[in-house]
Structures are given as C-alpha cells and as structure tokens.
Amino acid sequence: MNGQALERVFREASRRIIAALAAQFRDLGLSEDAFAEACLRALRTWPERGVPDDPTAWLYRVAYRIALDALRARRRSRENVHKASELIDANPTPEEQMLDDSRVIPDERLRLILICCHPAVAPDARAALTLRLVCGLTVTEIAHAFLLEEPTLAQRLVRAKHKIAESGIPFDLPSKEHWPVRLEAVLSTLEVAYSKAHEDAAGAGRHTGFAAEILHLSKVMTELLPDAGEAYALAAVVRYAEARRPARVDAEGVMIPLSLQDPRHWRRDFIADADRLLARAVDLAPESIRTLQAQLQAAWCARASLNGPAPWPHVLELYDRLLALRDDPIVRLNRIVALAEVVGADTALVQLHALEASKLAEFIPYQAVRADLLARSGRIDEARAAYAAVLALKPAPAEQRWLSRQLSQLGGRGDRPLPADLRPDR
C-alpha cells in the first residue's frame, strides 16, 4: 500500500473511529489524539508486518487502547500516585483483527454531529468542527472551504473543543424538545460538507467517500424529525446531485456542464427517491430556501434527454424566487448563468460586473462564468485572460480540463456559442 492509499484508509477510518471514541470517552481532543497516534503506529508496523485484513478495525482497537491508556495516566497523575506506566500491548490480537469493523465500531456519527452543532458552540465553529471530526477533512481543506487563514480556523476549532469539554455539553443524544434548535445547525453543516464532496466532478478527489455519508445522515435527519420540511428538502438536494454523478465527466475525464449532460446516464433510483422527498418538503415547507434549491435540482433532473430543451426559463424563475429569500453573490451568480441563456450573454455580463468583484476574485465559479460570458460576447482577449485567471486558481482536475479546452477553442470558431453554465454541476 503506498502513501496515498494509506492516507485514504486513515481518512475513511477517521470518520467513524473518532465518533465512536468520542461517544465512549466523552472527550473530543483525546479521541482525535488517540486516532492520530494509532495512525502513526500503523505507519510503523504495517510496512513490516503487512496491512491487516480490516485496517479500520485495527486502527479502532489501537486507538481505543491508546485513549484508555491516556485516561489512566491522566487519572494517576491527578491522584498523584507514582506508579510505573502500565505497558499495554496496543496491537490488536489476531482474533480482533478478524472482526469486521461494522461489528467492532459502533456508528456514533449522528451523536457526534449533534455535539458539534450544540447551540452553546459558536455558530462559526460548528460546521468546521463537524467537517473535521465527522467527515475527516484536514484543517487545510476546511480553511480553504471557508476562505479562512489556517491558523484562524485552527484556533476556532481548539476553542470549540475546549468549550465542549469544559462546559459539560452532553455526549448523549438530546431529548426530543432540543431537536428543532439543532436542526438548522445540522442541516447547514451537512450542506457545507456535501458541497465539498461534490466539488470534484471527476469523483476521484478525496471528498467523494463521504458523499455516501451525507446521503445517509441527511436521510437519518428526516427519520428523526418527520415534520421538518427542510430536512426532506436537503435530503432531496443531495440525492438529485448524486444522481448526476455518473454523467458529470466524459471518458477523457473532462467535466460536462449540467446542460450538456446526457440525462440517460443519471441515476433514476436516486431521482425517484429525491422526488418523493421533495414532495414532502413542498407540503411541509413550501417557501423555504432549501425547498427552492431542491426544486431547482428537480427542474434539471426532470429532463428526459438531450433532445428536449434545457429548463432555463424555469430555472431563472426559481432563482428569482430564491433571490427574494436569500440575496447573496452565489445566488446572483447562478441567476446570471440562467439569464445568459434566457436573455443573452451581454445582459448577463452587465449584471455580473455589478457583483462585488473584489470578494469573488478567487471564487472559481465566478471567474469561470465571467470567462464564458466574455467569450460569448465576442471579447476574446478578455476571455482569454479570464480563463488564465481561473486556471491559476487550480480548479479540480475535471473542471480544469474543461476550462483548458474552452480556452484552446477561443478564437477558433468564434461563431459557435459556448454553454453558459461553466459553473461545474453543483
């Protein structure tokens, strides 16, 4: 197993192991440290003795014992008893190595996500903490997703973990009356997590593994809160988006924009599931932001083949309604993409330039849309510069290949309009 493969194993394992340890030991810092130490031991022993059949179970066993050891040491030093540290063999027995990890490690992710989203945790730390502990993202990745400096984010995480440890935030599942308050925090956290999972169209990136997890967790939320319309809406959004995953890149690994994807490749089972969830959301929360977002996805997923027209007018209308509920640059940017298709690239470009460019300069979708609109308006030199700018921001590989291709086609056949939705399928 090479370094990259090991890293993937550690990341996969971290999501469930840290949650299980935290539920057991009621200490987030201890759980994280113990898991990190277990990974270090794996790096030392696996190359010599070989990778165990079930690496996750191995890591859990080792981390569990390390945590137990640390707790004992802590207790001893508190009681001021000077005993030689017990030497416990932290390596699992062969029997333990045979155990299937689903039996060894209890699934405590929901419990962990609720701790991370407790109302006593600062709102700006909740999503970051969930991504770190429940989804296993690195501090660097989270800092990137939140457009924050790494030390700022690291400090925020430390503060949140300290607050959880010191204030007595319970590690038990909260009782029913606490659920609605937690819901919003949990849903927005899942949204951020999913958008990271969905970012790399090729699906080869590090985040794809936890898309399945978000599918699961979003469904669990609807089961726990059967009256919460927004929970259904989010579960629907995630399924519509996942349904399109098989059609998001071509055979050469190039991103395919939403309007050019062949609907025959979309996962009909996910779409049917999402349609049912959306119907519940529309009943329970008709005019909510999340329901509108699910309706936007549904508008696309209703397309049966590339021969039928793309649903741009409907999409534009939905973005108009969404804008009335949430006026932010991202909604505006998406609306501009639809506007370019319905009204024209020139009008869309005027509205794009009315956005606050300084805040969006490093936002890949903004630069990609800008490059495309410039190209379609015949401003080829500016378009070329814009494509260079967006490529410099290092988009995910599939997106990068698409953008490079668009750039190389510039000025060739100038009469051929390019599709506006250069935003990758999100």
Place this chain on the structure above:
Amino acid sequence: MKYALLIYEDEAVYGPDKAGPRIQEVVGKHMDFAQGLGPKRLGGAGLKGTTSATTVRTSAGRKTVHDGPFAEAKEQLGGFYLIEASDLDEAIAIAKKVPILQDGAIEIRPVLGP
C-alpha cells in the same frame, strides 16, 4: 457538574435600593423556583442593589477601595444560584426557568474543580 447561574437584570426595574413593589413579586417567584429545584439547588442568594456595592481593586499589587460595582453596565449582577446538573443541557433548561421580570440574561458558568 456544578454550575453557577448568574442573573443579570436592569435593577432600576425594582425601584431605588430594590425596595419597590416588584421586588416582592420577583422574590416570590424565586422562592417557587428554588423549591422546584429541590436538592439540585446547592446555594445562591439575591444581592442588594449596586448602590450598596464596594469594590476592592488590585492594581500592580496595590489595593484600593472604591464605591460602586466593578463595572458600570446596563444590566447588573443581581443574584446567583449554584446548582447541580448532569450536563449543560440540564443547566440550560434550569436557566430558562430562572425568574426574570423584564429583560435580562442568565450566564451559565461551570464551577472549577470536581
């Protein structure tokens, strides 16, 4: 865990020197609240108004005595409870029941030590 619930209200509501009619009202409510807490109440007290406060300040090792509360604010510390709660959720639930006549805030602070 042990928590202190610190009660902040605008003491002007209770009249000069907390002697107005509304003080009787709130004291009655606190007695009911404390009774409802039962053994979870470990201690606590209501405080006289900040006009009766004296502050001993230490600055660079020098102690000075001042008239008044340590900080002037719109809402003042008017009393506190010391409670036993299994976790922060229970402490929050209890804090939500602490009588407040108009506007105010209850600050929940875990107590140091075991």
